[in-house]
Amino acid sequence: MNNTLKKLIPYTFVGVISGATTFGAIHYFSDKNSDSEFSYFAPKNNDAKYASFNMTGVGDDFVKASKMTVPAVVSIKNYSNRTSQRSEQDLFDQFFGNPFGGQPKQQQAPKDMPSGMGSGVIISPDGYIISNNHVIAGASKLEVVLSNKKSYVANLVGTDPTTDIALLKIEEKGLPYLNFANSDNVEVGQWVLAVGNPMGLNSTVTAGIVSAKGRSIDLLSQQSRTPIESFIQTDAAINPGNSGGALVNPNGELIGINSAISSKTGYYEGYGFAVPANLARKVVEDIKKFGLVQRGFLGVKSLDLSDTRQVSIYNQQNKTNIKSGDGVYLIEVVDKGGAEAAGLRPGDIITKVDETAVSNYYDLSFAVGTKRPGDKVAVTYLRNGRTNTVNVTLRDEKGGTSFRSKADLTVTEKIGADFEPLSERFKTDYGLNSGVVAKNVQSGSEMSKIGIVDNYIVIEINGKPVNSQKDIEKILNGYSGNVQVKYVDEYGRITTRGFKMP
Structure with missing residues (x-):
C-alpha cells in the first residue's frame, strides 16, 4: 500500500x-x-x-x-x-x-x-x-x-x-x-x-x-x-x-x-x-x-452574460447581438446613481469589483451587496474591448450615501410592499370601487404576515379606500396603532386582517 x-x-x-x-x-x-x-x-x-x-x-x-x-x-x-x-x-x-x-x-x-x-x-x-x-x-x-x-x-x-x-x-x-x-x-x-x-x-x-x-x-x-x-x-x-x-x-x-x-x-x-x-x-x-440592513447599490440594471438563455431572450426582444460569456452587461445606468456619477454607461461589461472576479450576476450582487452606502469600490469593466477601472461610491436604493434607521423608512418600506393602481376598466369589470395591486411583497413583512402576496388587491386601509401608493402613505404616515387591511385574494375572496404599525 x-x-x-x-x-x-x-x-x-x-x-x-x-x-x-x-x-x-x-x-x-x-x-x-x-x-x-x-x-x-x-x-x-x-x-x-x-x-x-x-x-x-x-x-x-x-x-x-x-x-x-x-x-x-x-x-x-x-x-x-x-x-x-x-x-x-x-x-x-x-x-x-x-x-x-x-x-x-x-x-x-x-x-x-x-x-x-x-x-x-x-x-x-x-x-x-x-x-x-x-x-x-x-x-x-x-x-x-x-x-x-x-x-x-x-x-x-x-x-x-x-x-x-x-x-x-x-x-x-x-x-x-x-x-x-x-x-x-x-x-x-x-x-x-x-x-x-x-x-x-x-x-x-x-x-x-x-x-x-x-x-x-x-x-x-x-x-x-x-x-x-x-x-x-x-x-x-x-x-x-x-x-x-x-x-x-x-x-x-x-x-x-x-x-x-x-x-x-x-x-x-x-x-x-x-x-x-x-x-x-x-x-x-x-x-x-x-x-435594518445598510446595503450599497451601484445603480444599474444588468444582464447576466453567463446565462445564455437570458442573453438569447434579451437579444430576441431587443434585436441585439450581445455575446454570452463571463461578466455582467449594463442595460441601464440609473439617474443620479453611483455608477452614473463614476462614468459607467450602458453597454459596459463589469468583470471585477475590488479583488472579486465577476463572472455572473451573483458575483456582482455579493461583491456590492456586502458593502454599505457611502463605501467606495473599484469597478473594472470592458468598453469597446478595452479594460478600464473606476472608483464608484455606492448609494442606497433611494440614492443616498448615509446610513438609514427604521425612522427614515417610508410607510411602504415599513410594511414591506409596493402598490400599483388598478385601471378603471378592471374596477368596472370586477365591481370594485377602489383598489391597488400589491407588488414586491417582502417575505416576513407585515403585509406578508397577514397573508398578502404579489397581485392581491388591497381595497381599504383602516376603512378608507385606496387607489394609489400615495393614498396608503397618507393614511399610515405617522400612524402607530393597529392597521386594518381589506384585500381580495386570487380566488376573489374579500378578507380583512390586521397588524400593528411598525
Missing part, C-alpha cells in the same frame, strides 16, 4: 462512518460479508496502527468542535396564526420539490403546535441568535429551545430576505455562544461540521467537507428582488430542520449558517448550502445597530 493511500485512509474512514451514522447504514453493513464496501476501507496489518493513530487526532477534533457547538445551537419553533404548512418546508419544496409528490398541503396548525421548525445559533452571551429568514417567516410567536431543554419566547429583532438571515433575541445572560470565523479563509476540501435539529432530531452533528465556495442556486429570488447568493457548499448531511443551524470548522468556529439543500426528494443527497459567516455577520451587525 503506497504512502498516498495510507494518508487517505483515516479521512475516508471518517467520512464513511459519518455517512453511515446519518442514514442508519451501520446495521446494513454489519449484515454484509467480508467483501462488503465497509470492509474495503478497513486497514490491514501495520496500516491499522497508522489509521488508528490518525483517527484519534481527527476524532478528537470533531469531539472538541461538537462539544463547543452543540450547546450554542438552538431549536426554533414558529407559531403562526395563518393557514400554512411548515414555514421552512415551504422554501425546501419550492426549490427542491415536495418529496411526497403533488402540491403542498395547506392546513391550519393547532394553536399549541408550531407551524414550522428550524435551528438557530447563539452568537452572544446575552441572547442574540442568528437564523434564517424563512425559518421565522409569518410567525406570530417564536419559541427557542436550548440544547439543555430550557425554553424561551424570542423577540424578532430584524430580518433580511435578501440574504435569508434573521436575528432573534432571548432574555438571558451567560449563554454559550459561537464566534464568527473569517469565511474568506475557508478552503475547498477542509473538514466541517453541520449542527442543527433535522427532522425533529435535536442537537444532531454531521461531518463533511467544503465542496465549493461562492455557489449561486437562484433560491433567494423567491424572497427578494435583489438576492445575494454566495453559498458555501458542503456534503455534510443537512435536512429540513437544519436551516438556521451552524456550519463550523474543526476549531468550533462559525463559518456559515446552513440554509438549503439540493435534492430531488426534499432530503439529503449530498449537497448542502450555507450563508458564509462574513455576510451573515455584516447583516446582523447592521440589524443590531440600525434596525
